[in-house]
Structure formats: structure tokens, C-alpha cells
Amino acid sequence: MHKTQDNRAWFLILPVVILVAFSAVIPLMTVVNYSVQDIFGPGQRYLIGLEWFRETLRDPEVHRAFLRQMAFSGIVLAIEIPLGVLVALALPRAGWKSSLAIVFLALPLLIPFNVVGTIWQLYARPEIGFFGRVINDLGIGFNYTADPISAWVTIVVMDVWHWTPLVALLAFAGLRSIPDAYYQAARIDGASRVAIFRYIELPKMRSVLTIAVLLRFMDSFMIYAEPFVVTGGGPGSATTFLSIRLVNMAVGQFDLGPAAAFSLIYFLVILLVSYVFYTILQRVSAQ
Amino acid sequence: MTMQTQTSAQPAPGIASRLKGSALSSRAIGPILLGLYLCFQMLPIYWLVRMSLMQPGDIMSSSAFLPTAPSFDNYRTIFTDPAWYMSYVNSLSYVALNVVITLSVALPAAYAFSRYKFIGDKHVFFWLFTNRMAPPAVFLLPFFQLYSAVGLFDTPLAVALAHCLFNVPLAVWILEGFMSGVPREIDETAYVDGYSFPRFFLTVFLPLVRAGIGVTAFFCFMFSWVELLLAKTLTSIEAKPIVVAMTRTVSASGLDWGLLAAAGVLTILPGAAVIYFVRNYIAKGFALGRV
Amino acid sequence: MAQIVIDSLRHSYDGNLSDPGALALKQVDLTWEDGRAYALLGPSGCGKSSMLNIISGLVRQSTGRILFDGTDVSDLPTEKRNIAQVFQFPVLYDTMTVEQNLAFPLKNRRLPTDEIRRRVADVAEMLDLGPLLKKRASGLGAAEKQKISLGRGLVRSDVAAVLFDEPLTVIDPHVKFELRRKLKLLHEELGLTLIYVTHDQSEALTLADEVVVMAEGEVMQAGTPEQLYERPSHTFVGNFIGSPGMNFIPCRAEGERLVFSGGSLPLPPALSRSISSGQSLKIGIRPQHLRLDTSGTPQIAAHLIELQPRGDSYVADLRIGETALAMRVPDDVALPAAPFGVSFPPKHTLLYADDSLIGDLDA
DSSP: OOOEEOTTHHHHHHHHHHHHIIIIIHHHHHHHHHHTEEEEETTEEEEOTTHHHHHHHHOHHHHHHHHHHHHHHHHHHHHHHHHHHHHHHHSOSSSHHHHHHHHHHHGGGGSOHHHHHHHHHHHTOTTTOHHHHHHHHTTOOOOTTTOHHHHHHHHHHHHHHHHHHHHHHHHHHHHHTSOHHHHHHHHHTTOOHHHHIIIIIHHHHHHHHHHHHHHHHHHHHTOOHHHHHHHTTOSTTTTOOHHHHHHIIIIISOOHHHHHHHHHHHHHHHHHHHHHHHHHHHHHHHO | OOOOOOOSOOOOOOOOOSSOHHHHHHHHHHHHHHHHHHHHHHHHHHHHHHHHTSOHHHHHHOOOSSOSSOOSHHHHHHHHOHHHHHHHHHHHHHHHHHHHHHHHHHHHHHHHHHHEEOTTHHHHHHHHHHHHHSOHHHHHHHHHHHHHHTTOTTSHHHHHHHHHHHHHHHHHHHHHHHHHTSOHHHHHHHHHTTOOHHHIIIIIIHHHTHHHHHHHHHHHHHHHHHOOHHHHHTOSSTTOOHHHHHHHHHHHSSOOHHHHHHHHHHHHHHHHHHHHHHTTTHHHHHTTTOO | OOOEEEEEEEEOTTSOOSOGGGOSEEEEEEEEOTTOEEEEEOOTTSSHHHHHHHHHTSSOOSEEEEEETTEEOTTSOGGGSOEEEEOSSOOOOTTSBHHHHHHHHHHHTTOOHHHHHHHHHHHHHHTTOGGGTTSBGGGSOHHHHHHHHHHHHHTOTTOSEEEEESTTTTSOHHHHHHHHHHHHHHHHHHTOOEEEEESOHHHHHHHOSEEEEEETTEEEEEEOHHHHHHSOSBHHHHHHSSSSOOEEEEEEEETTEEEETTEEEEOOHHHHHTOOTTOOEEEEEOGGGOEEOOSSSOSSEEEEEEEEEETTEEEEEEEETTEEEEEEEETTOOOOSSOEEEEOOGGGOEEEETTEEEEETTO
16 A cells, blocks of 8 residues: 655654553663672662573573574474464354354463463363373373473473464464455366465465564464463473573572563563564565 | 347256265365364363352362353452452453543554655654564563653553553554545545545544454454553553453462453453454454455 | 357355345246357446356355356366456466466466467567567556456467456556457457456447346346347347436336327337236437438427537437437437427337337337
């Protein structure tokens, strides 16, 4: 769409800028401030430069949390994106069945994060939960409080359960925007189901799938409440992801300086990766 | 002339079978897959409902599929204890506040982004977007200090403002998508007809993007309703939201799973109601208006 | 190429054939001869697109048969029918190049690679797409895209017919003309059987050897453009074709005359016999067949209401008695302001009983 140049438009975005500045810039400045100081108490602060950053970057605990985080985000993206597309393909295109399926599908998205955690904490318990019991009945030892692999399986399945609907709904929106004529032309051209998916559906879903990847990457990278409720980061520190580690440092140990330095690095990593996605997204939607 | 039209009513040849075997079997895959997926999805929720109807002792001793000795005792406890039901009121009030604040600042901004080029437009847009990427954990302490300093700590307004951090960028993004779908000619016609900007915006433009506004409100509701970390940090007693009430109950009274499950079920209901209202726009909304 | 026969076809989208008003197609019987160009003309919702989709198999008819060269294809899926179809909006595979788009139908049918390359080159040559072959299809203009859609049909050597569903709707007027000519040329060169759906009568009349006019799920008339124009077999066709459409004057038979408000005309005895009592009669005449009566003793008087310039001629809105009529008047003829006489040449004056043509007044 053609846009006109008019700098008075700034008046329209001013409220947003002020609000976001208040709720983001001021706090961020505080974080920056902490990150370069050593704080013992009120009035006892010493400027120490980049020491906390160096310490954080060298901290093996942080390294492990970072690798865990990357693995987690990678795994859930690798499952949720294809599964979401599959569910979207299976959804009826229109009619009351479609509406009903969408209402059910969207349900996990509106459950508070900690309740999601509570649900899976109960559901995956070997002795009282359906999921845990069924897996143990299959002869597989499963106990997420003691066994790291069980804990990871629980957290990943929970995240798939929680967020695949988002991918499915996005993909569904992309599918619904394809005019019937495309499917008709494909039949005329003798295209197979796979070819229809590859050459019609997938290209049309490209921009929504980019949004899905972007949102899922950001949100999985910041995950806190769900694994915290289920495993508390354990057993040991097997499921201690970056946010859990950060909150432990800031609230648990009250290590404000290192926590702040950690925060900034954490934020920058997300920013960097998201910027790459964002650029791709802009390019895709420009086409 | 080689074509002929006949109007004589001939007996129609028998209706041939409409569906071929192969078409039928490939058509059945979709519903089966969807059915299986919905089972996977609904079972954990069912499990929560099942537990909410049971007493703690029964919960710990049974993994039977149906609830043992079902009763509404847990729900009764929640509805008669102000500490419980007021926490729902607190949650709903900051969510509602957040939706109102977010929409009122995001609507004009989204209009500006969808209609005008101006100095720094792309940078501001990306800067807003970065806030959607900021992990709430990063902002915990600064928020705590900031809202304490301005005397908002432990009020619904504090949480509502804090949630603007991620809801405002998202709202601007979604609304910009919907607004770009409205032809510019509408604006131009209205200005030619002598509408002032505020009058045009409120009486002509907003009704045109009401689906987008509905979807945006839905998303703000959703992300504000489900968030735990900031809501927990910025409240203590007065404004304690339900998500926090649940975590604190666990530690205070041991593990009353039944009560916890009932409280959990009650947090799902508002969401379910909201989804029902926007079900026809939800698919488009999830694509952030960009389909 | 093949002859296509449509045999007592009826279709309803909800599968309920008991209510004739709700049928998309009511009892259609037609034969499309091999190698001819047909236009399927009618207002929106008349069933022309349904007919097209049933021929190509995208829609399964409720009852009736479709025969290609005598073989019943009613139960064959689209991809087995050897039909090419071009849609209203160009359909392209965005991620492919023009060449890959053209090759797609052949690839799906697993033809050998060198055969595919040869045919794609031929079709590209025919449609002047040669220079674009390596380009991404998504970046092209609507006209090129529509050519590629057509090319995907032509690239298959075995197509029984090429179906067009209002393919020029999104094309600019000057390119439209060009494409239409190209299509006609290809039709003559390749001997294609063309079925061309449109609601634009000038497109139908210029492109087609024969035109089928449909309304409300029924075939009103099928014939050459001239037949449709000069002798519409139904008042609908008279109205629908021509701009302005045919004039119709309600009348009644009284002995040897047809009487209408504002005058009467002689009724030939042959015609009089084919009228049964109780039928509603109408006189039909094309605007350019109405003549200014300069005999000095005009029988029928007309009042001039308004003159509309149409380039080389005028269309005069007239009133005869209580009926409004249009009359085409050459540029060099001046119409008097006072009431004047008009004459109805018997050869071009048609009589309709219950909206169906029964003959002309020259009989």
C-alpha cells in the first residue's frame, strides 16, 4: 500500500512510545546500572565495569543452561511446526465442525502457564497421573522427579501440548487463504496430494509459518513457569533453563549484579536471533 | 446447427456411486488424525477436572480413569473463601485494565504505522517488537523497584502496566495488519467529506476494523491472563491474582491437589468463554491479520 | 480432441433434486462438436460455471452423463479426463519458474524428460513465453500469468477440450483484445475444442463459432452469433444479447391484426394458426430494424423521449402508446421533435408466444 510521508504521525505513536519507554526503557536502564556495579546493600555500591559480564560468560552453569535452552527450543520447534501443519491440514476448512475444533484446539493457549505446569505435574505422575501410569504400564520406567530423561520428555510433551495449537491455528489461517481455484487447477494438472502440499500449500503458508517459528522461538527461549512448576529445574539442574537460572540468581541468591549482566546477555541473544527471523519475515511478506 | 437442446424429460440414468473407495479412505485420514490429536489435547484437561472433583486422599490413592466419590466440595471451598474468589477478581481486573490501556494506545499508533511514513518509523516498529522478545525474567527486579517507587506495588494497575510491555507491541502489530487491509480511499473520502481526524477515526474507521480490535483484545486477554512471573512479583496481599494464589496455597497448606485442580479448572473457564466469542476470527487473528 | 456430449444432466449442490427451483442445472442436453469454439454465455449464477466444472469433473453432477467421444466419463476423476481448464484468476505455482509451471502437468503424468522439454519449448513458442521461461512465475503481470495457465493446458497433447472460465476478467482492456486474437489463432491452428464461459456478449460473439445462452440453470438457445442476434428463440436471449437489447411490445391477436397500445400490425394467417388462446404475445424487434416511416400516412406514432449518442449513430428512446422502445438512428438522420411515424419491417419483426419465438410477420 502506498503511504504518505507525514511526520505528524509521531503524535499518534507518542502514547505507545511513552508507555513502552516507561515499562521497558527505565527498567532496562536499571538492569544496565546493576550490571556494572557490585551491590552489598543500600548505599554500598561499587562500579566494577564489565566484571559481571566476564564472570557470566565464563560460568559453566550458564553455559550448560544455555545449551539446554538451545536444545529445548530446537526440539520443540522441530516437533511443533510439522505437527501443527499436520493438524491444520486435518482441520475441516469451514462449517460448525471447523469452529468447534478451533475452540477445542485453542483451549491450552488460554490456560495460565502455572496451571499448565500443574496439569502436567499431576498428569505425568506415575502413581496418580494418566500419562505417567500409561507409560509405566508399557514397561518403561518413568518418573520425572528422579530421572532426567523422564523430566525432559515431560517438559517437551507439555510444551508440544501447550503450543502446537498456536502453530496449527497459524497454519490453518494460511491454508484458508488459498482460493479454491488453486486446488482445482492442481487437479486439472494431475498433481498428487504431496505435490499439492509442496507447491501450493507450503508456499502459501510460508509467511504464517515464519511468524510461527518466530513466536515459538522467542517464547520457548523464555520459558519459565511451566517447567518450574513441574520439575523446579530438576532433577539436579537437568531442566534448569535460562529464565529459571536467572530467577534463581536474582530472587533466590539475590546476586543482583551477575543477574543483571546475565539478563542483558540473555536479552541480546534473543534479540539477535529474533532480528534474523524478523528480517526473513519482512523479506517473505514483501514478496 | 450441430447443437441441440431438448426439453423432453428423459428418465435420469441411475446415480453412479459418488465416492470411490480410494477417495473415501484418504478422506478418513484427516478426521482420524484430528480426533487423535484432540484426544491427546483434552485428556490432560480431563484429568484436571477429574481431580478437581475428588478429595486429597482419593487423589493420592487412585489412578482410575473415572473420579472416585466425585463431589463439588473443592469448588465450594473456593467460592466461599474470599482469599480464593477475590484473587479471581484481581486477575480479571488487571486483565481488563490491560486490554483497555493497550487498545487505547495501540489503535492510533497502528493507524500511524499503516498509513504514514515518518522519520524513524521502521526503527520504532522494530524497537516495539523487541519488547515482545524481552524475557519477563529480565525485568523482574527493575519492575519491582520501579512500581514500588511510584507507589503502585500490589495494585492491579501495576500488573496491567507491566503486561503492556509485551501486549502493546503485539497489539500494534496485529492492528497494523488489519488496518492495512482497509483501503486508503475510505480515509480520503472521509476527509473530503469534511470529517475531522478524531471524528473520522472513531465513527468511520474503528467500526471497519472491529474484527481486528476483537482479535487484538483476545490476544491481550490471553497473554495477560496466562502470565505468572510478573503478576507474582508485582503483587503481595491486596492484589494477589489467582495464578499466585495457586502457587502460594501449595506451599502453605501442603499439597491439596483437589483444591488446586479446582482452582485450575476455574482459570480455564474465562479463556474458553472468550475463545467461543472470537471463534470465527481466531484463525485470521492468529496470523496477526497478515493473511 | 473429442466430441463432448452432455446427456440429460441435472445438478443440485445440496443433492436434493426434488425442488426444481433450487437446481443449479435443470435438464441440459448438449453436444459440443470436435474442434469448434463455443461460448457459454449468461448472467452470473445461471449455471455456466457449474456446467464447466462438471465437464472437467471438478464437480460431480447429480444425475445425467458426460460422454467424451462416446465414452461415459461421469465417474472419471478430473485428472483422468484430459481436460484443460483456465480459471478467472490466474493460478500459478509461485515457487516455480515459468518453465517448471509449464512442465508441471507433464511431470505429474511422468513423461520422459526430453519429451517434456520439447513440448514446453513448443508451447512457449506458441504463446510468446520463450524469453520468460527461466523467470519466477510470481513476478509476472496478469496477462502473462493467464498465458501460462493456458500453456499448462496446451502443453498436454491429449486434451479433449480447453475450458475457459471468464479468463480475461482481470486483464487490461487493450491486452484483452490481444489475448482474444491469440486464442482465436490458436484455436484455428490447433483445431482445439474450446468452451469459453463469459458474461460479456461481445467476447462471446467475436470469439465463438457457436454460442450457448444459459439462464437459471437452463439452456435458452444455442446457435451461431447471427442466429442469436437475428432470431432469438426466447425473449431472454433477445434482451440479453445486443445493446440495447431487443424491443418487446405486449400485444394481442384480433382477427388478422396484432393490436398493441398505440397501434397494430398485420398478422399473417400462418402465424395466427400457431397461437393458442390464453398465450401472452409479444412483438420483438431489434432497435436498428425500426424504421422512420416517411410514407406520409404513418400508422404508428412515436414520441421522442431522449437521444443517446453512440459514436457513429444515436439510440433514440421512444414511446409508442404505453411502451418504451429503443431505436438506432444513423448520424445523418434527424428525428423530428413532434410525434413521428415508425414502421416495422415484417421480415425483422418477430412474434413471441409465452416468451418463445413462433415466427416473423413476413410469413
